Amino acid sequence: MELNIVMASGVVFPYGLATTKRRRYMVDYMNVQGVECHVLVLRHQVKSQNPLKGMYGDCDYIDISYLLNEGKIFQYYHQGKIFLKKWFNSDKKNVVVCDTKVEFWDYPIIRYAYSLGYKIVYDQVETDYNTKGTNNSIKTKIHFLLTGKVSRRAYKWSDGSFVISEALKEQNLKAYPPQKMCILPNSTPILEKTKKQFFSNPPTILYSGTFAKKDGVEYLLKAFLLVQKKGYSCRLIMTGKGQPSDMKVLELVKDNPDVQYKGMVSDRELVETLLNCDILTMTRENSKFSNYGFPFKLSESLATGNPVIATNVSDVGKYVKHMESVYLVQPECVEEIANGIIYYLENPQNALQIGQNGLNVMKKHFSIEGVGKKFIDFLVNI
Known part of the structure; x- marks a missing residue:
């Protein structure tokens, strides 16, 4: 039976x-x-640069979050129900794919979709948002506590879940034994344009992403300073942002002329930066939050063909091998991260080959085609 999917x-x-x-x-x-x-x-709580409605290829999208933000609660629910009813196709299997957490203000909309005949499936990419590895305010912790209760209630009557890691799968199977599960990693397009032949002079290291505690940026910065202290010439570029309290970590390198913080960049500039830098990094710490999720930046970094330094958290070690497709380090270990940087600096040709091997891993495990087929096959069979 053909599918009709609403995200x-x-x-x-x-x-x-x-x-x-x-x-x-x-x-x-x-x-x-x-x-x-x-x-x-x-409803979302981030600033969006997208139009409120439009087409992305053959997929139409509508953003109704502004209604709730303006206090127009009944209009918010009314519009949500209108589009769910409009999109329902009685000649196809109808599926609504929801996010990890179910906000209490969205629960009635998802429940309405269920009453129309949609299958309800969750795409879980994290565990408890208040667990170790987060740095939330009291207000946010209370919010996530309520959201967690709503989400657990919603999971019980859902038709299945995608999960991003083995740990999340085991957590769900214990809580909801009958539920169908599918481990679905992140996907990414191939970003490499031309095979890199040599490093820049001086070589450039990149960190891109959020600056939450789980991301382990502190360990990367200390490792970079250690590498410089040992006499190696290199630069560090950083993109992305975090909460104001998280950004204090940059004080470690505030007077360092070899560190450039670019802030948030566009998708296009991010890809250019990923390709132009020589060594890419993913340095998540050893927390429950890290080990139940999976770093998107790893698959994206591998897609460039550049050498990557990655911490061995979650299922990372199941996809990549140390000194073969990445330089794999233990989380929260400044010395190991520094050793990885130094190895790449001293062995640029080996580093470039490791980068190419990493690209092959991405093609095998994280391609849009491979992950997309897994996504569709699961929905067909629920």
């Missing part, structure tokens, strides 16, 4: 950060395969 969550679309890209690449696959799909953007 309904508080994730901006089509352009944004990691979770948006995860959604967009799924839609890319569906557009190519001719699968009917729609995106309903529910």
Whole structure:
């Protein structure tokens, strides 16, 4: 039976950060395969650069979050129900794919979709948002506590879940034994344009992403300073941002002329930066939050063909091998991160080959085609 898929969550679309890209690449696959799909953007708490409605390929999308932000609660629910009813196709299997957490203000909309006959599936990419590895305010912790209760209630009557890691799968199987599960990694397009032949002079290291405690930026900065202290010439570029309290970590390198912080950049500039830098990094710490999720930046970094330094958290070690497809380090270990940087600096040709091997790993495990097929096959069979 053919599918009709509605992605309904508080994730901006089509352009944004990691979770948006995860959604967009799924839609890319569906557009190519001719699968009917729609995106309903529910309330989100990030600034979106996207129009409130439009087309992304053959997929139409509508953002109704502004209604709730303006206090127009009844209009918010009314519009959500209108589009769910409009998009329902009685000749196809109808599926709503929701985000990890279910906000209490969105629960009635998802429940309405269920009453119409949609299958309800969750795409879980994190565990408890208040767990170790987060740095939330008291207000945010209370909010996530309530959201967690709503989400657990919603999972119980859902038809299945995508999960991003083995740990999340085990957590769900214990809590909801009958539920169907599918481990679905992140996907990414191939970003490499031409095979790199040599490093820049001086070589450039890149960190790109958020600056939350889970990201382990502190360990990377200390490792970079240690490498410089040992007499190696290199530069560090950083993109992205975090909460004001998280950004204090940059004080470690505030007077360092070899460190450049660019802030948030566009998708296009990010890809250019990923390709132009020589050594890419993913240095998540050893926390429950890190080990139940999976770093989007790893698959994206591998897609460039550049050498990557990665911490061995979550399922990372199941996809990549030390000194073969990445330089794999233990989390929260400044010395190991520094050793990885030094190895790449001293062995640039070996580093470039490791980068190419990493690109092959990306093609095997994280391609849009491979992950997209897994996504569709699971939904067909629920």
